[in-house]
Amino acid sequence: MSRYFKAEIRENRPVHTVHNLLTLNVPLSMPEPRPGQFFMVEVNKGTDPLLKRAFSLFRKTAQGVQILYRIRGKGTEILKDMKEGSEIEVLGPLGTCYPLPSGDTIPLIIAGGIGIASVFSLVEQLSGRATVFYGARTKNDLLMHKELKGFAKEILVSTDDGSAGQKGTIADSLSAFLSRPQSPTPKYRIYACGPHPLLKIVSEIAREFKISANISMEEHMACGIGACLGCVVRTRDGYTRVCKEGPVFEAREIVW
Amino acid sequence: MSRYFKAEIRENRPVHTVHNLLTLNVPLSMPEPRPGQFFMVEVNKGTDPLLKRAFSLFRKTAQGVQILYRIRGKGTEILKDMKEGSEIEVLGPLGTCYPLPSGDTIPLIIAGGIGIASVFSLVEQLSGRATVFYGARTKNDLLMHKELKGFAKEILVSTDDGSAGQKGTIADSLSAFLSRPQSPTPKYRIYACGPHPLLKIVSEIAREFKISANISMEEHMACGIGACLGCVVRTRDGYTRVCKEGPVFEAREIVW
Amino acid sequence: MTMDLSVRIGSLELKNPVMTASGTFGYGEEYAEFLDLSRLGAVVVKGLSLLPKEGNPPPRIVETASGMLNAIGLQNIGIQRFIDEKIPFLRTYDTKVIVNFFGDSIDEYVAAAERLSSVEGIHGLEMNISCPNKQAGWCIFGTDPRVTAQVVSAVRKATPLPLIVKLSPNVTDISLMAKVAEEAGADALSVINTLTGMVIDIKTRKPKLANRTGGLSGPAIKPVAVRMVYEVFKAVKVPVIGMGGIMHPDDAIEFLLAGATAVAVGTANFVNPRATIDILDGIMAYMKDEKVEDINLLRGAAHAI
Amino acid sequence: MTMDLSVRIGSLELKNPVMTASGTFGYGEEYAEFLDLSRLGAVVVKGLSLLPKEGNPPPRIVETASGMLNAIGLQNIGIQRFIDEKIPFLRTYDTKVIVNFFGDSIDEYVAAAERLSSVEGIHGLEMNISCPNKQAGWCIFGTDPRVTAQVVSAVRKATPLPLIVKLSPNVTDISLMAKVAEEAGADALSVINTLTGMVIDIKTRKPKLANRTGGLSGPAIKPVAVRMVYEVFKAVKVPVIGMGGIMHPDDAIEFLLAGATAVAVGTANFVNPRATIDILDGIMAYMKDEKVEDINLLRGAAHAI
Numbered sequence A, B: 001m002s003r004y005f006k007a008e009i010r011e012n013r014p015v016h017t018v019h020n021l022l023t024l025n026v027p028l029s030m031p032e033p034r035p036g037q038f039f040m041v042e043v044n045k046g047t048d049p050l051l052k053r054a055f056s057l058f059r060k061t062a063q064g065v066q067i068l069y070r071i072r073g074k075g076t077e078i079l080k081d082m083k084e085g086s087e088i089e090v091l092g093p094l095g096t097c098y099p100l101p102s103g104d105t106i107p108l109i110i111a112g113g114i115g116i117a118s119v120f121s122l123v124e125q126l127s128g129r130a131t132v133f134y135g136a137r138t139k140n141d142l143l144m145h146k147e148l149k150g151f152a153k154e155i156l157v158s159t160d161d162g163s164a165g166q167k168g169t170i171a172d173s174l175s176a177f178l179s180r181p182q183s184p185t186p187k188y189r190i191y192a193c194g195p196h197p198l199l200k201i202v203s204e205i206a207r208e209f210k211i212s213a214n215i216s217m218e219e220h221m222a223c224g225i226g227a228c229l230g231c232v233v234r235t236r237d238g239y240t241r242v243c244k245e246g247p248v249f250e251a252r253e254i255v256w
Numbered sequence C, D: 001m002t003m004d005l006s007v008r009i010g011s012l013e014l015k016n017p018v019m020t021a022s023g024t025f026g027y028g029e030e031y032a033e034f035l036d037l038s039r040l041g042a043v044v045v046k047g048l049s050l051l052p053k054e055g056n057p058p059p060r061i062v063e064t065a066s067g068m069l070n071a072i073g074l075q076n077i078g079i080q081r082f083i084d085e086k087i088p089f090l091r092t093y094d095t096k097v098i099v100n101f102f103g104d105s106i107d108e109y110v111a112a113a114e115r116l117s118s119v120e121g122i123h124g125l126e127m128n129i130s131c132p133n134k135q136a137g138w139c140i141f142g143t144d145p146r147v148t149a150q151v152v153s154a155v156r157k158a159t160p161l162p163l164i165v166k167l168s169p170n171v172t173d174i175s176l177m178a179k180v181a182e183e184a185g186a187d188a189l190s191v192i193n194t195l196t197g198m199v200i201d202i203k204t205r206k207p208k209l210a211n212r213t214g215g216l217s218g219p220a221i222k223p224v225a226v227r228m229v230y231e232v233f234k235a236v237k238v239p240v241i242g243m244g245g246i247m248h249p250d251d252a253i254e255f256l257l258a259g260a261t262a263v264a265v266g267t268a269n270f271v272n273p274r275a276t277i278d279i280l281d282g283i284m285a286y287m288k289d290e291k292v293e294d295i296n297l298l299r300g301a302a303h304a305i
């Protein structure tokens, strides 16, 4: 039962206008979570909302498991008001993780918006090796940018309005990066998390440049453990569960 | 709109193992509540539980409107966790009040258990005139006994186990009180709130001794303002709304 | 931006699509202290019968997850007292008054409709057919298509007023019932009435409602109601009034997109006596945000492929 | 106090009345890490068809007030892979394995039932008749009594295993459907499957589910489910398996009092993977408190007057 437990809320504080950082005190018996995995988190006691919410592992620190969430709908509205010291039910870690790059490979990590929550711990684990493409709407929407700097080799920021970094999308910036004349061409591996349209473009770029890519998909979930078949995406094998065979997939597997 | 407003929670503290005292900061435009009236109080934001809960006016002080509630089911479980400073929607004051006794009448006030919540402010308003029959299961279940002493002429306590006052029910104690030989027999008026079986016996005693009695009834409520016809009790006029024609009824009107 | 909120229910023009659901708004006067009734598209009053009706014994109400069951048993003061005591008050407001009514037999339905048709201040009738049919041995007028056709045709002949038929959701095929009511002469359809449910007290081991079963309303039933409005919109040409679990403006808009011409707010009135007005204001805000100039453009939009 | 929790579903004896609801417990193995499957009365697996089925496009799930809609579209690995890959695992547990199955035609139902009947480790069959009937022009096997009678009779002849028929709640008269299934040879009835519903996204103005409609489950539907179990219990002699919104022990007990012999836990598994065990423990605590020595004494107690 080590993947289903009650966790005490250590901290639940705003890190941005509409983003909170949640730190959970988890039991020792919980398996070690790996970058790309996620948790199903209870957001309230009654039956409305009914289902747990999926949140990526943001970081695991000495304090416990951290989750970075955007306050968006009913569930996160309630979650943000939960007090430190209260207990919530958690299921996890769940799903697949980002496969680590071999030693001679340069990891390119793409984070669109709240997608940073999923890849942050990967950047951390690759301490100093990863080039991060980080996109947000405005400068103000860049989350955890300062913290990220400590772990990344390089961060290429794009914003929609040009208020920080390049004006434009990270896909443009990735494309430009890969198109620079280089010889010999280094070996890359792409990791991406963000909105579906971004993931689709990143997958196309990866195919064009013949680079392996792992992308983290999202779909509405009920169980989180492969039982309900609710969270499928279309892959070459047909409809496949995001919570079990994903959330991290080989980009070439996905049928867009 | 002065009977529908948002009220800030001033205080929401335990006064007993499973009883809380809630103090609400109400707007000045709210009509003055009278003993016997009640409020419909929002207990949560989502839709489960869906309906507001009815609570009697316990007291109105300089701090605002006070409600004394027993933590019993889903609604009160959530209410007890509401923090000071948060705002809840309230409808009220609603329903009928206890008609005050004429100057030469001795008010006999019967409170069974949480029924004290409804009659406390009547005792207070009758400062020093009322004889109170207060029944509870054990000594430990007597709520606000000390506070009551300041306002009552006399308090006759009964407990089921004899741990305080008389062993037995307040109905026995009322019956004994009225059966004492007295001449001339004083003029009495009875006011009662408590569980239905108690109210029924009190009504019978009142009839036997030819004393007018006002009793406060309870029924499941949805709207609190007479629209849904959900809260009826049987009276001589047929099914009658507790929230509108009650909660305080002439005992002789009720068909048990 | 100018915005047109007016909608037509048969020959009746409502200034906006927000109505009250019968049985949840009393006779209107109970809510007059909380909102301006003149802002409403229409007020639909508690179901009336020719003679007063006592209703069921209590408890009549029980809460359920995101909903409630009621077994009021159609208690009402009867049509005559309604006309004498309630209509004069309602006539002082600039809104449409729709009278919900029912009978235990076809004759009673007809007599009620006739009596209501000659009263000034009544703008339309809503027939509740989710009630027991004594003539046909306690089946329900609203679940047997042949009986539905009979009773609606009979009432149709008895009244010149716009006639709304309120459908029961407790049927296999709501489109069929809708078509039957349309053919029998309904000018509009109300979708849906309550779903039949029961709650049992595990301490007493008895149903919590004295009547045993009751009607489920509130947010719990909204997905069923939206689906039924969507199906009925496909099946008929007459306007549909959508209801079932509307608490917020978004819910009302869902019904319009599913195909409703107007919406009725029920259980929400108990939770928030100003719910109708909040919903109306929210619909207007949505139209402004989405640059929708005429509310009728939203109707059935979810049917586009 | 000794307590007897065992119940009979036709010729099948369950050690206790707590089962899983099809489609909410995968093939059992997904939950094996969270609880001891041997403690369950029975495991009912995800609905199977003769050939694998791809299911509907996503989104397949949407949350509603105290419930959820699903439109999985009966995705499954097919009977052969189930037998090869899942049964060996399930056979290592001391519980009854009930296979939920369906077909697009009567022939497919019969073929599936035949194939499943000769497999060691399968103790009973549950027929899902809430699926489209291709032969009869896309009506539903579970809503037309004549078609229901036909398909159940055909399957009855094809299998010697205990046969449970799972009824759709989307009907006018659930007792009628129950009687039809009983007469056609069902050993037991599962009541209820999901209610059909829809949610519309007011931003995109389209239904949120790719399939447009889906099945409503969870606490929202419990009052309807309890009422239907209550009605079916009155109408038939065969045992009823109650389900629909059971989250807590109290909910399960309500179904027993309404007339269920056993209960199935569905959506609750998603919220709490140990829900079945918590419910079993809670039923035992209730029996102890209430001094009920045999669980069969609770059955239908709410029918007493």
Ligand SMILES: Cc1cc2nc3c(=O)[nH]c(=O)nc-3n(C[C@H](O)[C@H](O)[C@H](O)COP(=O)(O)OP(=O)(O)OC[C@H]3O[C@@H](n4cnc5c(N)ncnc54)[C@H](O)[C@@H]3O)c2cc1C
Pocket: A038, A049, A051, A052, A053, A054, A055, A056, A057, A068, A069, A070, A071, A072, A073, A074, A075, A076, A077, A114, A117, A118, A217, A218, A219, A220, A221, A247, D062, D063
């Ligand atoms: C694998 C995975 C990892 C995720 N990681 C994060 C994270 O690290 N930080 C974060 O802020 N959010 C994350 N999400 C999204 C998160 O699960 C919630 O969906 C989102 O926070 C909105 O929930 P809500 O309750 O506030 O909104 P509501 O409007 O109440 O949501 C209603 C329902 O829709 C579902 N839903 C809504 N939007 C989405 C979506 N985009 N994807 C899937 N389901 C959705 C909800 O889960 C819920 O069932 C993740 C989702 C998945 C599937």
Ligand SMILES: Cc1cc2nc3c(=O)[nH]c(=O)nc-3n(C[C@H](O)[C@H](O)[C@H](O)COP(=O)(O)OP(=O)(O)OC[C@H]3O[C@@H](n4cnc5c(N)ncnc54)[C@H](O)[C@@H]3O)c2cc1C
Pocket: B038, B049, B051, B052, B053, B054, B055, B056, B057, B067, B068, B069, B070, B071, B072, B073, B074, B075, B076, B077, B114, B117, B118, B217, B218, B219, B220, B221, B247, C063
């Ligand atoms: C006029 C009136 C005055 C009241 N005054 C007080 C008071 O001062 N203090 C206090 O503690 N309680 C009072 N009550 C009871 C109170 O309204 C709640 O019913 C009770 O607190 C239980 O609510 P819950 O949400 O905790 O229980 P739940 O189990 O969640 O209640 C479920 C539903 O049943 C209803 N319900 C349950 N028990 C009763 C009951 N005995 N009477 C009516 N409805 C019930 C609830 O209102 C709710 O709709 C009063 C009731 C009425 C009608």
Ligand SMILES: Cc1cc2nc3c(=O)[nH]c(=O)nc-3n(C[C@H](O)[C@H](O)[C@H](O)COP(=O)(O)O)c2cc1C
Pocket: B228, B230, C021, C022, C023, C024, C046, C047, C048, C070, C072, C074, C100, C127, C128, C166, C192, C193, C194, C216, C217, C218, C219, C221, C243, C244, C245, C246, C264, C265, C266, C267, C268
């Ligand atoms: C307490 C109550 C009483 C009702 N009485 C009637 C009635 O008299 N006639 C009628 O046609 N519908 C009646 N209804 C049904 C409502 O008008 C409405 O169709 C149903 O409640 C669904 O809407 P809601 O979920 O918004 O409440 C009643 C509903 C409730 C909750």
Ligand SMILES: Cc1cc2nc3c(=O)[nH]c(=O)nc-3n(C[C@H](O)[C@H](O)[C@H](O)COP(=O)(O)O)c2cc1C
Pocket: A228, A230, D021, D022, D023, D024, D046, D047, D048, D070, D072, D074, D100, D127, D128, D166, D192, D193, D194, D216, D217, D218, D219, D221, D243, D244, D245, D246, D264, D265, D266, D267, D268
């Ligand atoms: C995601 C999901 C998948 C389901 N799949 C099936 C199925 O394959 N066959 C079936 O007969 N019922 C299926 N059901 C219906 C359930 O078995 C059950 O009857 C229904 O959900 C009501 O119970 P609940 O409210 O406890 O979930 C499914 C339900 C859900 C939520």
Ligand code: FES
Pocket: A220, A221, A222, A223, A224, A225, A226, A227, A228, A229, A230, A231, A232, A241, A242, A243, A244
């Ligand atoms: S969420 Fe249930 S299978 Fe993925």
Ligand code: FES
Pocket: B220, B221, B222, B223, B224, B225, B226, B227, B228, B229, B230, B231, B232, B241, B242, B243, B244
């Ligand atoms: S609670 Fe609605 S009429 Fe009394």
